[in-house]
Amino acid sequence: MIKVAINGYGTIGKRVADAVAAQPDMEVIGVSKTKPSAEAFVANQRGYPLYIAEINRKPLFDEAGIEVAGDVTEMIKQADVVVDATPGGIGVKNKKLYELHGVKAIWQGGEDHEVAGFSFCSSCNFEEAKGRQFTRVVSCNTTGLCRIIHAVDEAFGVKRVRATMVRRGSDPGEVKKGPVDAIVLNPVEIPSHHGPDVQSVLPEIDITTMAMIVPTTFMHMHAIQMDLEKEATKEEIIEIIEAHPRMGLVRGATGIKSTAELKEFAQDMGRQRADLYENCIFADSVGFVGNELFLFQAIHQEADVVVENVDAIRAMMNGAADAATSIQMTNEALGFHA
Ligand code: NAD
Structure with missing residues (x-):
């Protein structure tokens, strides 16, 4: 042991x-x-x-x-x-x-x-x-970014990543933190530290990130764009997500479009503390403009x-x-x- x-x-x-x-x-x-x-x-x-x-x-x-x-x-x-x-x-x-x-x-x-x-x-x-x-x-955000970027890079080659992080203001138990009524640019400067942090794990990846903080306590939301080396389809990206042990697909049929509904889902599934250990990637957000992949993923910061x-x-x-x-x-x- x-x-x-x-x-x-x-x-x-x-x-x-x-x-x-x-x-x-x-x-x-x-x-x-x-x-x-x-x-x-x-x-x-x-x-x-x-x-x-x-x-x-x-x-x-x-x-x-x-x-x-x-x-x-x-x-x-x-x-x-x-x-x-x-x-x-x-x-x-x-x-x-x-x-x-x-x-x-x-x-x-x-x-x-x-x-x-x-x-x-x-x-x-x-x-x-x-x-x-x-x-x-x-960190929680960097973990979420590394999982999806690395998986897509292995299959199709990632030329360039652009990602915007919408971060939770505090953890649920932190009563003295905020914001309560604001969207805070954190940092105002671009890039945020998340890109270089991804490179501490994946040094070859070209990535630039921006981040802001909003008044919520459960999960971050990432808007991610990736330019791919090889042509890929939405179905192929979804297959990669489904096969990954630390990524979960949020299917359209669930009707889930928010972090609040994800929390409800985690509780209903009987997850301890409503913890979501996996990247929660919205299937209907996965799409392409040419070779540029777009998607939204929610990341449970505590889990x-x-x-x-x-x-x-x-x-x-x-x-x-x-x-x-x-x-x-x-x-x-x-x-x-x-
Ligand atoms: P926390 O404040 O919730 O917990 C820290 C704990 O450490 C507290 O229980 C405190 O009593 C204890 N502590 C403080 N000083 C100590 C000392 N000198 N010796 C022993 N214990 C001490 O913090 P957290 O949110 O759990 O964050 C811990 C680390 O995890 C940080 O590096 C943070 O950046 C990272 N992290 C946090 C989150 C998140 O969402 N909370 C997500 C990913 C990574």
Whole structure:
């Protein structure tokens, strides 16, 4: 069993913990928090040993009736791999600790590529992650872009990508973030950081991106255009999407035309936390003008990177022969088929 510690039990960390616990070849040896919170109670309730960043805060946890197993260093010492899901900018500060204890570590998209020197998306570069000490799983938007661009590139060659990201303002539980009533250009400058971030996984791809933030909490929406090298049809693109284990087709017959309806669908399907791990690509949006492919895809920001973290663990621990094997194991353990 691969021993996994999750440093930072928040939006991403709590999902990674549950996804790891569901795998037949992995176990959660601990999760961490900085202060007592609802999530800390949940960690106790789920039976994950809870470690804390500063042990002198233990009395606060004791007072709240939350059981503490020790400090973060004790957790790291027992782990084969640490998934660092602390807020962006904090994770990089933990690198020294991981180096000191010779433990493997995975960071998230809130950190720069340089933190690990290698950026990961399982359907694009699983092989390169094998045996590595450090890896960074790219952000939710970058993961969604990499999956579709790489799949289309392999089949038809992608000459150029133009993509506009309409991003959610905050995660559902973040009551102090916005915007509440605005469309915010973020950034105003073009290109946004998403294009270069895709190139950290797919260096050969010519991509330019723009982004804005809107008042919604569930999912981003991407409007994507790709110039293809070879001629392709809508049906061929749809076949690629249907065959991909991390992409799902939103069929016209469902009547779904929004992120709100996707959430309802995820809940009705019984997905834990209404999580959508796959790119949700609208079948009726897939179309061509000459060799230029157009499509809309919705990306569940809290979920798509979770399964990528599980595959990254397996790759770094040499726990699966190839990407397809790991992706299938991860998906099956979570009971989802894209
Ligand atoms: P979050 O704020 O929801 O959770 C972070 C957790 O880390 C919190 O539980 C906090 O208590 C804990 N923490 C803070 N400082 C700590 C420390 N020093 N030691 C241990 N724990 C500490 O953040 P999040 O949204 O889960 O983001 C985590 C990372 O994932 C970031 O890099 C972010 O950019 C990336 N990411 C987030 C999303 C998303 O939609 N939320 C999507 C993809 C990637």
